[in-house]
Amino acid sequence: MSVIAFAKNWEGKFKKSTYELVSYAKELAFRLNTQTLVLSIGEVEESELEKLVQYGADKIISVDDSRLNILSSRIYAEVISQVVNKEDASYVILSDNNSGKAISPRLSVKLKAGLAAGVLDVPKSLDPFVIKKQVFTGKAFAYVQIDSEKKILTLSKNSFGIVENPTSLNLVKFTPELSDDLFKIKVKSVESSDNKIILADADIVVSAGRGMKSADNWQPVEDLASVMGAATACSRPVSDDGWRGHEEHVGQTGKVIAPNLYFAIGISGAIQHVAGVSRSKCIVAINTDPEAPIFSVADYGVVGDAMIVLPELTEIIRNGE
Amino acid sequence: MKILVCISNVPDTTTKVKFTDNNKQVDDAGVQWIINPWDELALTRAIELKEDGNNSIDEVCVINVGLSKCDATLRKALAIGADKAIRIDADPIDAYYVAAQIADYLKNNPFDIVLSGIESSDYNGSSVGGMLSEFMDCPAISSMTKLEIENGNVTIHRAIPGGKQILELTTPFVGIVQKGITNEPRIPAMRGIMMARKKPLEVLSAVEMESLSHIVEFELPVAKASCKMIDAEHLEELVNLLKSEAKVL
Ligand SMILES: Cc1cc2nc3c(=O)[nH]c(=O)nc-3n(C[C@H](O)[C@H](O)[C@H](O)COP(=O)(O)OP(=O)(O)OC[C@H]3O[C@@H](n4cnc5c(N)ncnc54)[C@H](O)[C@@H]3O)c2cc1C
Numbered sequence: 325m326s327v328i329a330f331a332k333n334w335e336g337k338f339k340k341s342t343y344e345l346v347s348y349a350k351e352l353a354f355r356l357n358t359q360t361l362v363l364s365i366g367e368v369e370e371s372e373l374e375k376l377v378q379y380g381a382d383k384i385i386s387v388d389d390s391r392l393n394i395l396s397s398r399i400y401a402e403v404i405s406q407v408v409n410k411e412d413a414s415y416v417i418l419s420d421n422n423s424g425k426a427i428s429p430r431l432s433v434k435l436k437a438g439l440a441a442g443v444l445d446v447p448k449s450l451d452p453f454v455i456k457k458q459v460f461t462g463k464a465f466a467y468v469q470i471d472s473e474k475k476i477l478t479l480s481k482n483s484f485g486i487v488e489n490p491t492s493l494n495l496v497k498f499t500p501e502l503s504d505d506l507f508k509i510k511v512k513s514v515e516s517s518d519n520k521i522i523l524a525d526a527d528i529v530v531s532a533g534r535g536m537k538s539a540d541n542w543q544p545v546e547d548l549a550s551v552m553g554a555a556t557a558c559s560r561p562v563s564d565d566g567w568r569g570h571e572e573h574v575g576q577t578g579k580v581i582a583p584n585l586y587f588a589i590g591i592s593g594a595i596q597h598v599a600g601v602s603r604s605k606c607i608v609a610i611n612t613d614p615e616a617p618i619f620s621v622a623d624y625g626v627v628g629d630a631m632i633v634l635p636e637l638t639e640i641i642r643n644g645e
Numbered sequence: 646m647k648i649l650v651c652i653s654n655v656p657d658t659t660t661k662v663k664f665t666d667n668n669k670q671v672d673d674a675g676v677q678w679i680i681n682p683w684d685e686l687a688l689t690r691a692i693e694l695k696e697d698g699n700n701s702i703d704e705v706c707v708i709n710v711g712l713s714k715c716d717a718t719l720r721k722a723l724a725i726g727a728d729k730a731i732r733i734d735a736d737p738i739d740a741y742y743v744a745a746q747i748a749d750y751l752k753n754n755p756f757d758i759v760l761s762g763i764e765s766s767d768y769n770g771s772s773v774g775g776m777l778s779e780f781m782d783c784p785a786i787s788s789m790t791k792l793e794i795e796n797g798n799v800t801i802h803r804a805i806p807g808g809k810q811i812l813e814l815t816t817p818f819v820g821i822v823q824k825g826i827t828n829e830p831r832i833p834a835m836r837g838i839m840m841a842r843k844k845p846l847e848v849l850s851a852v853e854m855e856s857l858s859h860i861v862e863f864e865l866p867v868a869k870a871s872c873k874m875i876d877a878e879h880l881e882e883l884v885n886l887l888k889s890e891a892k893v894l
């Protein structure tokens with residue numbers, strides 16, 4: 325019956341989204357009148373695991389096998405399913421990020437458990453189990469009923485929040501049975517881009533579009549981002565034309581993000597762009613055209629030339645720190 | 646080698662989504678149907694690989710689980726350059742059902758590489774490719790941004806947060822395609838459209854299969870309150886509002 329949250333680590337550390345995940349699992353377990361189990365895969369220090377107690381982990385299960393420090397969706401799904409079966413858990417919750425998206429479908433087939441991807445809220449009802457998720461890339465929502473006995477959810481970022489709910493530490497180790505055959509993919513090398521803030525994790529995102537006129541005009545965008553500790557992003561034509569890398573492209577065919585604060589600078593607000601950012605808590609639009617559609621989805625707007633507005637705004641924020 | 650590309654038939658990205666039947670059905674009226682954007686990129690890359698002489702890819706097929714309204718989209722895939730299309734005739738209920746149907750087809754019709762998109766732009770499941778790989782019991786490459794085959798050796802790039810992994814693996818595998826896999830999706834040329842008419846579009850009946858979930862109801866987002874305009878001469882006001890009103894700075 326219990327709820328298992330899969331707490332992914334990044335080089336041995338958890339992120340805010342992990343705390344949100346555990347907070348959510350705790351709330352679900354509370355409603356179901358059951359236990360919150362948290363599963364960690366790969367080597368993580370005990371002091372880091374202990375942090376999860378703060379958000380309501382009744383039991384932490386650690387699989388500290390160094391072969392599992394690099395994520396493989398196939399192996400992780402196998403490990404999670406072994407733990408689910410051992411604990412006789414009914415609910416598995418993962419974050420709706422790259423790793424959650426890669427693991428959850430495999431787990432769904434292994435456990436024959438219905439999957440609701442990108443859920444946005446606590447269940448609307450428990451029996452039948454109905455839950456709200458995003459469809460049509462933020463243009464609508466759907467209430468999905470999961471009919472199978474076991475259920476898998478991936479939780480959208482910033483949809484529940486972090487809630488403290490301290491318990492006491494109950495840490496156990498688990499050793500899964502894994503055949504050598506599973507370790508077949510060879511990672512030849514890993515390349516990381518410079519130490520920039522990762523878009524999917526960022527609380528603040530500064531995004532710019534074709535209104536910047538040329539790739540050479542990005543310094544003011546970078547400056548504003550850096551003064552706030554924000555990630556940078558862009559509209560599709562900007563990445564298509566090679567002004568910025570593909571990893572910055574947000575929208576229906578790019579990344580879908582939900583930061584606390586999103587700046588849309590020189591972006592007109594096409595439906596495909598807005599679809600990818602509409603779950604941002606607060607949107608600020610800066611555009612020369614007062615009629616630009618972006619203003620109809622923004623919370624705050626400034627009509628003006630980005631090349632003038634951005635440096636001034638950056639100065640004000642820097643001086644206010 | 647043979648490549649199978651999974652094709653989801655989705656509303657054009659400019660579609661204003663509406664619902665009928667008490668918010669229980671998507672309103673199809675006036676909707677233009679397209680190949681899911683990532684599936685179009687996957688198909689383009691598969692055709693590029695077939696055309697490139699350095700590998701032994703001799704067939705590119707597309708498959709869809711859907712009703713006859715999907716045929717136009719499959720014809721488009723043939724016009725872009727696929728050799729053959731398969732439609733499993735069923736109303737797809739959830740991603741598990743779709744993946745199970747395709748997996749069943751693959752049992753008797755093996756492929757070396759199966760490509761899917763990272764997400765279908767309608768139901769945003771990000772599920773079918775991963776599920777398929779589990780049914781096939783083979784590796785899946787999530788967020789695949791590059792696929793090269795030379796003399797049977799497969800090299801793949803996978804996007805990871807803040808960088809990429811470079812992988813080597815053997816077939817069969819499922820590649821879950823992300824943007825970057827190719828530059829531009831191909832557009833059907835006149836000659837392709839003519840040729841597509843002669844290419845096979847096979848319609849198969851679905852096998853008995855359960856689904857694990859279904860949609861009960863849809864909902865549209867509530868409209869945002871109107872935008873507060875700030876004078877470009879008084880940007881300190883914006884900063885104050887972000888700090889004290891929105892509490893996001
Ligand atoms: C299938 C499909 C999928 C798509 N997916 C996406 C997607 O995922 N993401 C995406 O972004 N787009 C997507 N698009 C493209 C989308 O339709 C728009 O074309 C695109 O978002 C426009 O980008 P933009 O706002 O940067 O440029 P434009 O629409 O050209 O807007 C530029 C804006 O800058 C303003 N401006 C000009 N000069 C200045 C200045 N000096 N200072 C401030 N403002 C200025 C202008 O008033 C204008 O509003 C997709 C399109 C299709 C067909």
Ligand SMILES: Cc1cc2nc3c(=O)[nH]c(=O)nc-3n(C[C@H](O)[C@H](O)[C@H](O)COP(=O)(O)OP(=O)(O)OC[C@H]3O[C@@H](n4cnc5c(N)ncnc54)[C@H](O)[C@@H]3O)c2cc1C
Pocket residue numbers: 650651652653654671681683684708709710711712736737738739740743760761762763764765766767768769770771772773774858859860861
């Ligand atoms: C509740 C519900 C109601 C639905 N109602 C309808 C409906 O009314 N009409 C309708 O046509 N469909 C309907 N669908 C099916 C839907 O269009 C998808 O085919 C299926 O659910 C997978 O969606 P997904 O978002 O999980 O796909 P994802 O897992 O996000 O798709 C990823 C990739 O899988 C492949 N793929 C996805 N779907 C298919 C497919 N059908 N055939 C071949 N390859 C595919 C593509 O390569 C795609 O890029 C419904 C689905 C659900 C869950």
